[in-house]
Amino acid sequence: MEGEEMLLVNDISKSFGGIQAVKDVNLEVKKGEIVGLIGPNGAGKTTLFNMISLFLSSSKGGVQFLGENISRETPERVVEKGLLRTFQTPVGFPKLTVLENLMVVPKQKGEGIFSTFLKRKSIVQHERENYYKVCALLEQFNLFQKRNELAENLSAAELKLLELCRQLMANPKIMLLDEPASGVNPVMLDKMVEHILRLREEGMTFLVIDHNLGFIYRICDRIYCLANGELIASGTPEEISNNERVKSVYLGVNENESA
């Protein structure tokens, strides 16, 4: 249902020794929203992503996903529940082709030679369905022509799209995108915007980190701004772009100068 709470971050904090990377942050994402997370280098954005996706434990506070406290789950369980993330540097397999990168499916739990033999038919069926799904995704993201290319030969923008496709193979309910626009040229950036907006039309929800504010303002319904680990502003793109604190910390504009 539109407007339903999907992700709720409650009063979350993280310290690394003496460094307070994230301090008492509250954040929410509703179903169907595209929410941005901005802030200067070292603001705590990636640390926050790492805690939401449970790659990192929080020092304090917790995360609710679809009304359920997931703070004690493993990253794998969170993926199974539908919370997926990308990384600043796409992961994937550089020495595999584009098609192979998407066909790689995690082995089922408890799968052995005997059970695999018994389930042979269903596995073949599963592989076939997977193949059709991969081809459809590659078509949608204009990567079908590159399906036999090694991933290491793709451009930065194509790698970002491949990373999106990899996450989509796992049927996410929400996608956390870490700098999807970095290294992407303006033409491909327009394509990236189109893809993200299309996915949202189809029901996807996003939380997006990016340093490219133009990109963030184009795609986001709401934006949170972090600085020194603390939330300093939240609002619509218009509100954030006119916020004096955001200008001063993020854009390096002095509050008095910009007034």
Ligand SMILES: Nc1ncnc2c1ncn2[C@@H]1O[C@H](COP(=O)(O)OP(=O)(O)OP(=O)(O)O)[C@@H](O)[C@H]1O
């Ligand atoms: N594993 C770690 N050990 C020690 N300090 C860390 C660790 N990870 C992050 N930090 C520190 O926490 C703070 C927040 O870092 P973080 O990477 O979350 O910021 P960011 O907003 O994602 O920055 P950027 O935009 O440059 O990626 C920084 O001061 C960073 O040096």
